[in-house]
Amino acid sequence: MAKSIEVRDLNIYYGAFRAVEGVTMSIRPAQVTALIGPSGCGKSTFLRSINRMHEVIPGAYVEGSLTLNGNDLYAPGTDPVSVRRQVGMVFQRPNPFPTMSIYDNVVAGYKLNSRKASKTVTDELVERSLRGANLWNEVKDRLDKPGAGLSGGQQQRLCIARAIAVQPDVLLMDEPCSALDPISTLAIEDLINELKTEYTIVIVTHNMQQAARVSDYTGFFNIEGTGKPGKLVEMDETKTIFSQPREKATEDYVSGRFG
Amino acid sequence: MTTSTSKPAGTVGAGEVGPATSSPSPGKLPPRAPWLVVGAVASVAVLLLFVGVSPALVVIGGLAANILGICLWSRLVEGRRAATDRMVTAVVATAFVIAMIPLVSLLYTVVSRGAARMDAAFFTNSMLGVVGEGGGAYHAIMGTLIVTGLAALISVPIGIMTAVYLVEYGKGRLARSITFLVDVMTGIPSIVAGLFAVALFQLFFGPGIRLGIMGAVALTVLMIPVVVRSVEEMLKIVPNELREASYALGVSKWRTIVKVVLRTSVAGIATGITLAVARVIGETAPLLITLGAVTGVNFNPFEGRMSSLPVFSYYSYVAPGASPAPSIDRAWAAALVLMLIVMALSLLARLISYLFSPKIR
């Protein structure tokens, strides 16, 4: 079930370095939210703080509050592992598990957690997830072949299938198409459009057209200079951001007059 | 000769294809040229040997003549760049041959001398009551397998867990000091490891104690750093993206380590462990003082002395008794068996890497 995310006064640190400062935003359920901004402004950092992947890096921590349907994800008793089961993630570079078959990659969330399920249940799950990721027809005859043998675009869709197989509430995507050709990119954009009925999606992209095509809301991050923290400049409906943003910086950036 | 010479000078057309300058196009040596040179040099060398020139001089001169010969010939026919290429190729090939000589000679010596006793009796009899002919190394083979197996059983888990700690958890001073201590352990001479085991067990059992497990402990001291080092390297090359992929699916850290990190690197780990076992299986000094030596079979590492192949080989050689020939045959046969065991281990490691390494199709 898609859930909403509320972020309030979020500061994100790498050790002593404050990478992102004072982000406050609401991410609506069952909508696609795009995050745009120049390189190094902290989009990935912010995205990774939503499923607590940020703290995997030694010395990294977060201040402020981040709630998923009202539940504080950073409350003292909250287990980051359970947060990541609710908030899935797709990475910039496709990263299927090289020792696993396509089938096992899709059910990796279950296998790695040693959750027992009957063959019929996992068969059904694999088909549903692969269909959900628009990959079923391409791989249905070779499910037992290694996932690393697929093309880059297919691998990325396999990673999406793997992420939706654990049935998260939110799906985070960090530049999911940046390593892909235009056709695979289109396939994934179509997929995002279908997935948003069931999932809340947050996507980081450097591609303005892509943000305009797939997202309902867009957040623009900016950075004043190197060593300064990145900030959320403004966030609004995508068509507003691209037609009449409130801030001058946003307008410059989306119209390509940046820097 | 180029085609343009058959035409009046200055009429070279715009579309004509041909060398821009009139320099002769470089020739080419026949494909078998290097072997021709080797053959020629070898024939001359054989002649010189017959005449009575010292063999050492002939070999060294021959290797140099071979390199120079191909280089000069190529220089005359093919030009400078090709000659340099030929020379470096010849130098590398010569270095390879020189490096192979000791290896081949060692293999040949061990196999030819050890083959005399590759009979059933050698693998089924012990030396209990044997004087002179006959007898076997059954007790020593079993001793080596038991002691080395025990050492592997102790050091592999410790080594893997240490490596996992260093790569996945360790930061700061503790990890640095462990790395330092592992480095120090790598340099421990094997006799020191043996003396350590002796001193340790004497604390509990009094002086003069000899046990299979003591030998295993001594070998463990030698094996742990090798296992730690090789497993550490293997874990480091597992891409971080795979760990993150696993975390992002809501998999806990220790499950990620066991099922993704160790699973991905299992092929390399198997190879590393094999190397570590091969490193200790031939140790003689620490086993000499921890196991002692017996002529009969003892399967129990916790009671009484045990035999082992290196020690068996050593004693057969230095104390052959009244009729030395059969004893020295046994020493070589034991060395050959030791080599075969190491070879079998490498094959096993190969099989494991073949079965478990990541595949593309």
Ligand SMILES: Nc1ncnc2c1ncn2[C@@H]1O[C@H](COP(=O)(O)OP(=O)(O)OP(=O)(O)O)[C@@H](O)[C@H]1O
């Ligand atoms: N592991 C890390 N350790 C320390 N600092 C980091 C780390 N990762 C990123 N940073 C810093 O945090 C800031 C934000 O980086 P981030 O990767 O979030 O940028 P981004 O907006 O995703 O950029 P891009 O568009 O290039 O992906 C940068 O200044 C970067 O140097």
Ligand SMILES: [Mg+2]
């Ligand atoms: Mg990024």
